[in-house]
Amino acid sequence: MRFFFKTDYNQDINLTRDKVDRFWYGLLLFVLLAAPxxxxxxxxxEISYVFILSIVGIGLMLLTGYTGQVSLGHAAFLGIGAxxxxxxxxxxxxxxxxxxxxTLLSAFIGMVIGSRVLKLTGLYLAIVTLAFAFIIEHVLVKWESVTGGFKGFSVDRPEYFGIAITEDVPFYYLTFFCLVLAVLAALNLLRSPTGRAFIAIRDSEIAAQSMGVNLARYKTTAFAVSAGFTGFGxxxxxxxIGYLAPDAFNxxxxxxxxxxxxxxxxxxxxxxxxxxxxxxxxPQLIAIGRDYLPETIARQPxxxxxLFGIILVFFILFEPYGIYGxxxxxxxxxxxxxxYKKATFKKQKSYTKSERNR
Structure with a gap:
């Protein structure tokens, strides 16, 4: 059994908890660097794709997981960046x-959207961001002179020193470097006053406002930062994907x-x-599983x-803390x-005095 004791205020803002964590993270970095x-x-x-999804996930996590603002429109920011x-x-x-x-254009559009939906929360915010996603998809279809419409266009393959960075190994290292950069940026943001304001807004907007947190400013900032990460990804x-078409961002x-x-x-x-x-x-597991399912089920479009919907429902019902939890x-x-006690992670109903009558 290993106990962790804090003996310095700087430990609250360190990127890693102790030497043991630094060892395991260092080992993970070594394994990923040696993977090619x-x-x-x-x-x-496939791993490069996971790296890209991780960057986008960090952006959405900053908005939804740390600021408490639900978004169903992040495919739009992904499309804008792409x-x-x-x-x-x-x-x-x-x-x-x-x-x-x-990255900057996605962040700017995120800032504009965030400044317009300041008073919306929960389901209403999700509906507005969903509408924004439909608008962007429509723009990508109709702006044929730039986007190519439904036909789309192929993405150029830049080369440096005679090496195409979109080849498997160079692209793997590129996405890995970008993921490390995104993780460090997010961790430094979260341990700053801005990140602490995000968390305060998520936990209780009323309490955060009473402590001097400017809700409009930090909600807008959260949208801008989240959209910037997503545009970067x-x-x-x-x-x-190599070829852009509007239906890829639905x-x-x-x-x-x-x-x-x-x-x-x-x-x-x-x-x-x-x-x-x-x-x-x-998706790879589903593709493999189709071979073992009855033909009438496997061919269902x-x-x-x-399956995505069923998995989401089961996680919400039985494991609300997710895989990391x-x-x-x-x-x-x-x-x-x-x-060990079974009630260790039992969720307790608790309310602040300012929220009991909501």
Whole structure:
């Protein structure tokens, strides 16, 4: 059994908890860096896709998991980032300029949307963001001079020193570096006053406002930052799929992104990454499972969305803390065995005095 004691105020803002955590994270980084030497190109492509989903999941986690603002429109921000990046590359912009512009434009549009929906929460906010996703999808279809409409267009393959960065191994390292950058940026944001304000708004808007938190400012900031992360991931996503078309950024993708953070574990960067691994692997598992299902079931066109919905419902009912929450329970069980109590994670109903009459 290992106990952790805080003896310094700086421990609250450290990126890692102690030397043991630093060892395991270092080992994980070493394994991921060495993966191209032992894995085939197919698996490198799948892991790269998980890295991209993780970046997008971190963006949505900052908004939904840490600020408490539900969004069903993040496929729109993903599309904005992907199309902006691809169009700029097509017109000769360098890769760094294109991906930066895609991130900034997505963040700006997120800021505009966030400033317009300040008074909305819960279901109403989800409906507005869903409508925004439909609007962006319609724009991508009708703006044929830029997006190519339904026909779409192929994404350019930039080369540096004679090496195409979209090849399997270079693209793996590119997405891995971008994920590490996104994780460090999110962790530093969360341990700043801005991140603490996000969490305060999530826990209780009334209490946060009474402590001097500017709700309008920080909600708008949360939307902008979340959209920026998503647009950043969208630029990489454009290279992953190789060909952009409006139907790649539909409502099903928004639902998958929301499923990703809920299943992974709300309120945790680990949860965003675990959820990305789950959502990235699930289509492959469904494809394998079709071979063992009766033909009448395996040929159903709505099998994948239906399974996504069922999984989401089961996680909400039986494991609301997600995959990361289950991992914490497993670790605690072995740490406290045989003194572990079943009621350790029992959810208690508690209300602040200002919210009891809502």
């Amino acid at each position: 030497f032992v894995l085939e190109d197919f698996w490198l492509g 199309y902006t990046h691809a169009v700029l590359l097509h017109h000769g912009a360098p890769f760094i300029i294109a991906i930066t512009a895609a 969208g630029a990489l996503f454009a290279h992953k 409502i099903l993708l928004s639902i998958q992104l929301l499923l990703m953070v809920v299943v992974g574990g709300l309120g945790s960067i680990h949860g965003a990454i675990f959820g990305a691994a789950f959502v990235g692997a699930l 709505g099998l994948e969305p239906g 289950r991992w914490l329970k497993v670790k605690l069980y072995f740490s406290l065995f045989p003194m």
